Amino acid sequence: MAAAEIEYVSYGGEHHLPLVMSLVDDELSEPYSIFTYRYFVYLWPHLTFLAFHKGKCVGTVVCKMGDHRGTFRGYIAMLVVIKSYRGRGIATELVTRSIRVMMESGCEEVTLEAEVTNKGALALYGRLGFIRAKRLYRYYLNGVDAFRLKLLFPRPDPALLSANKDGRHKQHAENSAESSPIYI
Amino acid sequence: MATNYEGGGGGGGGGSGGAAPPKSIPSGDDAVWADAAPLIEAACNDLQEGELVHGENFSLFAAMSALEIMDPKMDPGIESSGYCSVDEAIENGIAPVPLSFDRTVDVKHTLDVMDHLLACEATWHNGHSLAQTVFSCIYILRIERTSPHPLLHSYCRVMRATCNAVVSAVSDARTHEEEDLFTMSYGLPLKDGGDDKCLSILNSVEETVSRQLQFESLQTNPDLEEGYCRAVLCRLRFRKHFYHALTCMRKPQGRGLELARKHIAACLSELDNMFKSLDFLRSHSFYQESAVTSTTASGCRPIGFDVSLNSRLLSPTPPRAVKVLSWIDAVSYFEKLLHYLDTICSFSLDPALESVLHFIVKFQLSQPPLVARAHLQLLLVHDGKLYGRDSFSDVIARSLALPDVTKDKEFQTNEFVLQLGQLLINLIKILCANTAWQRRKLGKILQDWSVISIQLELALKREFGELLNSSVDESVCMKVSKHLLMWAQEQTYWIALRFLTLGFELQLYSPSEYCMVYWYMYVIFMKQVETMQIRIVAGTRRKGKKKRDHHARDSGRDAMASSYCLLLQCYMCLSEGLAMMLAALRNESNAFQMPNIFNSEQERFIQHFELLQKAQVPEHISYHIFKESTAHACISDVVKHNYFREAQRIAASLKGSFSADPERLAELRLIEQVAEHNRIALNVINQVGAGDPTLRVPLEFTHHNHFVVAVVKRS
Numbered sequence: 001m002a003a004a005e006i007e008y009v010s011y012g013g014e015h016h017l018p019l020v021m022s023l024v025d026d027e028l029s030e031p032y033s034i035f036t037y038r039y040f041v042y043l044w045p046h047l048t049f050l051a052f053h054k055g056k057c058v059g060t061v062v063c064k065m066g067d068h069r070g071t072f073r074g075y076i077a078m079l080v081v082i083k084s085y086r087g088r089g090i091a092t093e094l095v096t097r098s099i100r101v102m103m104e105s106g107c108e109e110v111t112l113e114a115e116v117t118n119k120g121a122l123a124l125y126g127r128l129g130f131i132r133a134k135r136l137y138r139y140y141l142n143g144v145d146a147f148r149l150k151l152l153f154p155r156p157d158p159a160l161l162s163a164n165k166d167g168r169h170k171q172h173a174e175n176s177a178e179s180s181p182i183y184i
Numbered sequence: 185m186a187t188n189y190e191g192g193g194g195g196g197g198g199g200s201g202g203a204a205p206p207k208s209i210p211s212g213d214d215a216v217w218a219d220a221a222p223l224i225e226a227a228c229n230d231l232q233e234g235e236l237v238h239g240e241n242f243s244l245f246a247a248m249s250a251l252e253i254m255d256p257k258m259d260p261g262i263e264s265s266g267y268c269s270v271d272e273a274i275e276n277g278i279a280p281v282p283l284s285f286d287r288t289v290d291v292k293h294t295l296d297v298m299d300h301l302l303a304c305e306a307t308w309h310n311g312h313s314l315a316q317t318v319f320s321c322i323y324i325l326r327i328e329r330t331s332p333h334p335l336l337h338s339y340c341r342v343m344r345a346t347c348n349a350v351v352s353a354v355s356d357a358r359t360h361e362e363e364d365l366f367t368m369s370y371g372l373p374l375k376d377g378g379d380d381k382c383l384s385i386l387n388s389v390e391e392t393v394s395r396q397l398q399f400e401s402l403q404t405n406p407d408l409e410e411g412y413c414r415a416v417l418c419r420l421r422f423r424k425h426f427y428h429a430l431t432c433m434r435k436p437q438g439r440g441l442e443l444a445r446k447h448i449a450a451c452l453s454e455l456d457n458m459f460k461s462l463d464f465l466r467s468h469s470f471y472q473e474s475a476v477t478s479t480t481a482s483g484c485r486p487i488g489f490d491v492s493l494n495s496r497l498l499s500p501t502p503p504r505a506v507k508v509l510s511w512i513d514a515v516s517y518f519e520k521l522l523h524y525l526d527t528i529c530s531f532s533l534d535p536a537l538e539s540v541l542h543f544i545v546k547f548q549l550s551q552p553p554l555v556a557r558a559h560l561q562l563l564l565v566h567d568g569k570l571y572g573r574d575s576f577s578d579v580i581a582r583s584l585a586l587p588d589v590t591k592d593k594e595f596q597t598n599e600f601v602l603q604l605g606q607l608l609i610n611l612i613k614i615l616c617a618n619t620a621w622q623r624r625k626l627g628k629i630l631q632d633w634s635v636i637s638i639q640l641e642l643a644l645k646r647e648f649g650e651l652l653n654s655s656v657d658e659s660v661c662m663k664v665s666k667h668l669l670m671w672a673q674e675q676t677y678w679i680a681l682r683f684l685t686l687g688f689e690l691q692l693y694s695p696s697e698y699c700m701v702y703w704y705m706y707v708i709f710m711k712q713v714e715t716m717q718i719r720i721v722a723g724t725r726r727k728g729k730k731k732r733d734h735h736a737r738d739s740g741r742d743a744m745a746s747s748y749c750l751l752l753q754c755y756m757c758l759s760e761g762l763a764m765m766l767a768a769l770r771n772e773s774n775a776f777q778m779p780n781i782f783n784s785e786q787e788r789f790i791q792h793f794e795l796l797q798k799a800q801v802p803e804h805i806s807y808h809i810f811k812e813s814t815a816h817a818c819i820s821d822v823v824k825h826n827y828f829r830e831a832q833r834i835a836a837s838l839k840g841s842f843s844a845d846p847e848r849l850a851e852l853r854l855i856e857q858v859a860e861h862n863r864i865a866l867n868v869i870n871q872v873g874a875g876d877p878t879l880r881v882p883l884e885f886t887h888h889n890h891f892v893v894a895v896v897k898r899s
Contacts, residue, residue, distance in 0.1 A: 014233060017234075033252050033255075034252075036248045039245060039248050043244065096781075126779065127779050129783040131697070131791050132691070132693070132694070133692075134624060135619075135620040135690045135692060136361065136620060137360075137363070137618050138311055138361065143311050150791060151782055151783060151787075152787040153782065154783055154786070154787055
């Protein structure tokens with residue numbers, strides 16, 4: 001099965017919701033009500049992606065972004081790929097698409113939690129540049145610890161900004177993803 | 185808030201049949217039961233798929249807290265035994281008193297209750313709530329009912345008193361993160377004034393059983409009776425000694441530690457006897473569960489327990505799965521816990537700060553359980569003093585190793601000394617916490633330590649101005665202030681290093697990040713050594729007469745400080761060697777390339793060292809300096825510098841100084857091994873060539889938990 005056979009689609013509406021829900025309910029241990037799903041996909045549909053193989057939904061990623069204590073931050077809430085389709089880079093592709101949207105929308109960083117025993121997820125996110133920022137003792141209902149993973153996007157070089165006469169040196173990070181202005 | 189979603193997951197219950205309401209929830213005077221199912225169904229039909237009832241204070245975010253009733257993943261009440269209350273369970277004969285009218289069977293059942301309670305207790309210690317473990321026992325929930333049964337009654341009361349003592353201890357020490365579950369006892373009958381008197385009842389029961397063992401027989405078959413008597417006795421005795429051990433340990437200033445050790449030894453002996461009773465009890469019971477999973481020694485399921493009875497006392501979040509530990513695992517847990525408690529009780533209460541910190545760090549290495557850590561903290565810091573005995577001003581004075589300072593009243597009441605004392609108290613408490621939480625806190629307090637150092641420096645400059653840099657004899661006051669500043673800086677570096685090395689223990693670094701971490705450690709070790717050397721040298725400059733008087737003791741202290749300083753240099757060489765070796769591998773080998781998709785090494789550096797950078801520990805360190813130092817690293821240069829050989833040399837020279845300290849000697853041996861393995865690996869890589877595509881260099885923590893060893897493999 002070639003990588004090209006996988007079709008990646010952005011969340012398109014109510015018809016996608018049951019697909020996302022059943023994948024997550026089956027594979028992940030934490031319980032979510034339907035309202036949890038609606039919270040994410042209604043407010044940030046452009047951050048949820050689905051992977052299809054021959055019409056069958058085989059993977060999904062669900063995210064959000066927003067202001068968190070003064071930082072504009074993306075958060076990866078759920079990532080699932082059906083067991084038989086793992087190891088082919090589908091999860092990486094789903095996550096990468098979401099992160100790109102976050103970056104383009106002005107996020108300064110992206111964060112998520114993962115079980116310390118989830119080697120697959122840790123390797124995947126490590127390859128994308130996430131670090132293990134914290135360890136959270138007994139974070140999950142089953143008593144397992146978690147890592148808080150964080151990806152920090154590059155910031156514009158402050159040396160470039162201080163030369164500006166308008167006094168616009170304190171450019172807010174929200175603008176970092178826009179095309180960088182040229183200073184005299 | 186209804187949804188008409190058809191795919192399942194929605195609440196299934198409540199058909200439109202108007203089922204009779206449960207009798208045990210009575211109607212009130214102004215209340216009457218009515219079937220709401222038709223109304224809810226009508227409301228459902230009114231909403232289209234994807235629609236949501238929306239209110240001013242009810243957003244999608246708020247909706248996430250909704251629970252789906254009767255979904256076992258979310259609804260704690262669904263896993264129900266069927267009894268709505270303790271009284272109903274009792275009425276249905278779940279917890280009879282006596283447990284049987286046949287005396288042998290009664291003893292058998294009592295033993296099972298005791299064993300299951302022990303398993304519950306261990307389960308509670310390991311991260312569950314009292315409500316779902318120890319207090320799932322109806323005999324404990326309604327202790328007064330057991331009064332006619334002295335054996336069960338006394339056991340339950342001492343059990344409850346023990347739980348109360350442990351909850352108090354852990355509460356006083358304060359818990360962190362998910363450990364909060366431990367002290368939750370809302371709605372549970374945990375405290376009862378009369379429980380301490382229960383020991384006298386337990387003693388008399390013990391006496392009775394003991395006599396029975398020797399003279400009377402419970403029934404016609406004496407063999408049976410002896411085995412049961414022994415089984416009962418060791419369990420009673422364990423309970424008693426455990427309670428006494430905990431009580432002794434709480435005595436201030438370590439006054440009860442010696443006696444506690446005796447009780448702990450007795451506990452361990454009785455646990456051994458309990459374990460020995462396993463064979464006898466299993467051979468005298470039927471319908472057994474496997475010994476590996478059973479929560480009792482006999483293998484039988486105990487009577488008198490119901491986990492779901494307390495479900496209303498739990499928080500409304502989704503229920504945690506509680507699997508009670510097996511009895512064998514519970515016994516192992518208590519053995520382990522008792523050994524940790526014994527270690528605490530064996531501590532010499534050394535007044536030297538360095539010894540205290542070293543002891544805590546060593547204690548934490550094997551990840552001791554919460555109950556042990558709490559008791560350690562309560563021993564170390566009590567009443568704002570070390571061991572409830574030494575003021576922290578005294579502790580600092582001793583740590584400064586300046587002879588005149590210890591009894592100086594001005595020093596004791598100096599505002600900086602007092603503040604530093606508070607910081608030390610906070611530091612010790614943090615060091616006793618679980619390592620995940622500890623590391624985050626250590627990162628945060630760096631700021632506090634950094635700030636006080638800056639304030640000290642400013643105060644010094646203000647008071648003594650230009651005198652500071654002159655070679656004129658310093659006043660005592662100026663000298664002490666200078667030393668205090670350097671001492672504060674050294675402690676700050678110590679904290680920073682603990683923060684960084686804990687990252688290895690918590691597995692927070694991926695191998696591609698080791699280089700920057702070792703580099704940062706090298707830089708801090710270097711500053712720490714520098715500061716310490718200045719302080720030691722400055723401390724040895726003493727005036728005439730006093731030098732003669734205190735010579736032996738002071739030179740002893742100096743020698744120890746110098747040895748410790750050399751040890752730090754040893755670590756510094758190891759860190760530098762590892763940083764440069766890993767940098768060279770990254771520069772010269774394809775195998776060590778790093779992710780570069782969304783960010784670069786710079787962002788990861790910024791993140792890992794954010795708190796250190798913010799506190800400027802040390803000053804003038806940045807990613808650019810790291811890059812400059814490592815961008816041109818190559819294997820042949822690293823070989824030439826001989827960092828590992830230098831570390832070995834220093835370690836060898838220190839063996840004499842630490843000959844009386846087996847721990848330090850062991851540490852030196854580990855350092856030598858790490859240095860040797862890395863030196864060899866480096867040479868092999870140098871010979872083969874770092875760019876060789878068949879070369880693989882996995883990094884392993886085989887010898888030391890902070891310093892990695894490079895292993896060379898060819899594929």
